[in-house]
Amino acid sequence: MSKTIIISNRLPVQLQISDGGLTATPSVGGLATGMKSVHSGGESLWIGWSGLTEEDTPADLESEIDKALAKHGCAKVNLTANEIDGFYFGFSNRTIWPLFHYFLEYTEFELDFWNVYKSVNQKFADAIIEQSNEDDTIWVHDYQLMLVPQMVREKRPNTSIGFFLHIPFPSYEIFRTMPWREEVLEGLLGSDLIGFHTYDYERHFLSSVRRLLGLEVSFNDVYQDHRVIKVDSFPMGIDYKKFRDAAIAHGKNAPENRSDFQIKLDDHKASAPDTKLIISIDRLDYSKGIAKRINAFEYFLNKYPQYKEKVRLIILAVPSRSNVPQYQLLKKEIDELVGRINGELSTVNWTPIWYFYRSMPFENLIDLYTSSDIAWLTPLRDGMNLVAKEYIATRIDKTGVLILSEMAGSAYEMNEALLINPNNFEQQADTLKQAITMPKEEQMARNMFLQNRLERYNVEVWANEFMNALNQKSEGDDTFVSQKLSNSILNQISKQYAGSKKRLLFLDYDGTLTGFHKDPQKATPDAELYKLLDQLHNDKNTTLFLISGRDKQTFTKWFLDKKYNMIVEHGVWISTEGEPFRMLENVKGEWMEKIKPVLESFVDRTPGSFIEEKNYSMAWHYRNTDPDFGQKRATELNTVLTSLIGNDDISVLNGNKVMEVKSSNVNKGRASVRMLGEDDYDFVFAIGDDWTDEFMFQELPDSAVTVKVGLKKTQARYYVENTKRVRDLLHQLVDA
DSSP states (O other), rough: OOOOOOOOOOOOOEEETTEEOOOOOEOOHHHHHHTTTOOGGGEEEEEEESSSOGGSSOOHHHHHHHHHHHHHTEEEEOOOHIIIIIIIIIIIIIIIHHHHOGEEEEEEEEOOHHHHHHHHHHHHHHHHHOOOOTOOOOOOOOGGGGHHHHHHHHTTTTSEEEEEEESSOOOHHHHTTTTTTHHHHHHTEEEEETEEESSSHHHHHHHHHHIIIOOOEETEEEETEEEEEEEOOOOOOHHEEEEEEEHHHHHOOGGGGOHHHHHHHHHHHSSSTOEEEEEEEESSOOGHHHHHHHHHHHHHHHHHHOOOOOOOOEEEEEEOOOOSSSHHHHHHHHHHHHHHHHHHHOBBBBBBBEEEEEEOOHHHHHHHHHHHHOOOESSSSSHHHHHHHHHHHHHSSSSOOEEEETTTTGGTTTTEEEEOOTHHHHHHHHHHHHHHOOOOOHHHHHHHHHHHHHHHHHHHHHHHHHHHHHHHTTOOSSOOEEEOOHHHHHHOOOOHHHHHHSEEEEEETTTBOOOOOSGGGGGOOOHOOOHHHHHTTTOOOOOOEESSOOHHHHHHHHHHHGTEEEEEETTEEEETOOOOEEEOOOOOOOOOHHHHHHHHHHHHSSSSOOOOOOSSEEEEEEETTTTHHHHHHHHHHHHHOOOOOTTSSSEEEESEEEEHHHHEEHEEEEEEEETTTSOOEEEEEEEOSSSSHHHHHHHSSTEEEEEEEESOSSSSSSSEESSSHHHHHHHHHOOO
8 A cells, every 4th residue: 555755854752761761752743743644544654763863873772763663654874973964954054944044154064974865865865765665645745865866766767756846946057056956956856845934935946947957947846857747835824723712721721720921921011011023033044034033122112212111022032953063153143132222222121132042842932822912023134934824823812913024935935014124124123113003993804804814824724735736746747748758658659660651750869869969060970870761771671761951061060971861941841862952842032031030149148059041040048058048038029020921921930949931832742642642651750859840740640650849738649757768669660
């Protein structure tokens, strides 16, 4: 029976060894809560690091640990202290974390870190392969394991794999600085579905894929060889009911059942009933903007001195990565800032900032959420920020104001909050004043919309939506109208080929028999291709045509002495049995003088593009340009050419990174049908990769075997994944 396998850096179980005994308790919050609906029963397994290094694990407790984890549906990956240093504290938190949060000044590109990261990712992949079957569904989580999907894909090519990134994905200009950028992208593209919190992160990822790997991207699909990878955004929610119910229970607490922390909060509010409490809860991390927030608070008190002794900022900074130098410096900076501001502004009855550097139990978090009038969260960059959602969920009377950085992923869903730029102190000071003076009616109106949305799209819905999308992807989609040319279908075609008496073959060149090249003139035929074409051409029962948009001079140089039959420039010229090219269609070229200056102007304005002049057509190539810029220019050029051409007998063909202008009465379909009519063929075969080949697929009879190269919508009956598969296919026909 198939199962779901979840993979994350840490397991959702806390292990403790004391006095030779072992305890295993489930983690609470975050990912562990979100995955409850997925990780349930005996049909799922969670793989990750247990939190204990090999050096810290007594040998005699190894099997006991495995049994304890198995009771929670978990299996461990063993890591050494050196691996944790290089993989987690090194590459994950000193390279990826700062880079993906736009802190280039803190980013370290150390080869040793990278090598350990690769080896640990391979350990996780090996554990998955050992514990999984081909029909299992695998969901990999977060930036520590970005190479795992491809590593698993290499051993399990048909397994359904999903990946979710819980932090931002940076813009191309930031991501490109990483020395191992291609390897990271290729690792992620081993997935069938890649999820991000927001569309912005998704867009940045797709931009990097286009620019760095040169892969085709259509909407949110990435085309890689024989696969289509779906990329989508799934904003993570919270366990809304848990926080809501906790707040309701908190409100019903008898006075004697209040926590010590709540008693202190209540005493403070009683002594200063007009004072507003502002909470700020974050991990101690430079991406959270805590120091800037403290400075902005000082700026607010100086700009609006009437609020001194009327507001108090409660900062809860949860310790994080305290052995990393940047975090040690950050703690020192925050300690000094709080000390200075409190020292300068405090009065006998008032301390402006209450600062806590520690973790808080869940019940004390609820104390803070329900007692505070304002939540002020200003990360400089944040994948999501669930604290904002937790605060709103606990406001059972719908009062309270959320001030949220527009740099947080959650800002996209929480437009009713007061959104600010965390670098703009003036705006933050004014927004704090707006929050303090906001009427209750407005607070309740804003929070009603926020709560309804958060309750509807909670963390369980997030997890289920991702899994549903992954399952739909694994079941196949309806993007393609053609059928994959499987081995069984190819065997049938081979038998049909072998049993036929007169065969007609049409083979496109670029993108079909050979891959694309930055310089089209360098995409010369290789020895293997010549040998394969010779075998097809020399078969007395087979008529072979190379049919291409190439110019006749190039094909004369490459193929004329081979005496292959050739149709070039989409059907303008034909050569048979080594004869010089002759015109197949009567076309005019007067229009070229009008079009050429237009194409030249686009070459001047689009670095990397160039013009290929043929006898009766002109092509503007933009394969070497920036992908987004090239596509923008292509759209613009198409508009210009369409308006120029008008009713003339000229058309524009949009090919693979090329736009070609030619006579309308010339195309591969017209040419192939003319050749078909010259004899009585009982087997017809056509293969091509481009939009221009669609004319062949449409015009040839239904009995013809038509094949598209690549995963695109097509009129062809079948498709194959890439040029390697094309050659495999042709070799099988030769052998037949």
